[in-house]
Amino acid sequence: MSGACLLPLIAAWLVFAGGHPTHTSATELSQEPGGAVSVAVRLFADDIGPAVGAPPGQKPAGASLHRYLSGRLVLLDRSGSPVALAWDEGSLDGDVLTLRSRAYVSGGLGGATVTNRLLTERFADQVNLVRATYAGRSATLIFTRGDGPKALP
Numbered sequence: 001m002s003g004a005c006l007l008p009l010i011a012a013w014l015v016f017a018g019g020h021p022t023h024t025s026a027t028e029l030s031q032e033p034g035g036a037v038s039v040a041v042r043l044f045a046d047d048i049g050p051a052v053g054a055p056p057g058q059k060p061a062g063a064s065l066h067r068y069l070s071g072r073l074v075l076l077d078r079s080g081s082p083v084a085l086a087w088d089e090g091s092l093d094g095d096v097l098t099l100r101s102r103a104y105v106s107g108g109l110g111g112a113t114v115t116n117r118l119l120t121e122r123f124a125d126q127v128n129l130v131r132a133t134y135a136g137r138s139a140t141l142i143f144t145r146g147d148g149p150k151a152l153p
Helices: 003-016 045-051 062-072
Strands: 024-031 036-044 073-076 091-093 096-104 113-116 127-134 137-144
Touching (some): 036 073, 062 073, 113 127
Antiparallel strands (some): 091 096, 127 137
16 A cells, blocks of 8 residues: 555544554655645644653643654754754644644755654554655655654655
């Protein structure tokens, strides 16, 4: 199954799964004309909450969530320079937390490097999907525990 088909299926599963049996996040990077990139991360609130000290049943938010994200989801431009991601407070839909950011990626997403270690310290079966759409194409990267940075083609 192609990455273009896989990510929407997993995103839908994130929204509708009750008592999720696996640990998954879905990240979308979309390059806009002019080089701006929108970022959307979807993950289960009850998975991320304990990682950032949120009380059970409450939406994780604030500085601790942003620190966690910036240390575990890293985007480097093609020259290796870090891309600053300024996260919003997130929105909760059922048990799925969606966080958004916008950034400028010098040179665009082609050749940029992504590291996604979200929740891999908590769950041995964590799978993090990253789908990037840019320059008329899309690419999907899959991250599991122990994976390092991966370059977008």
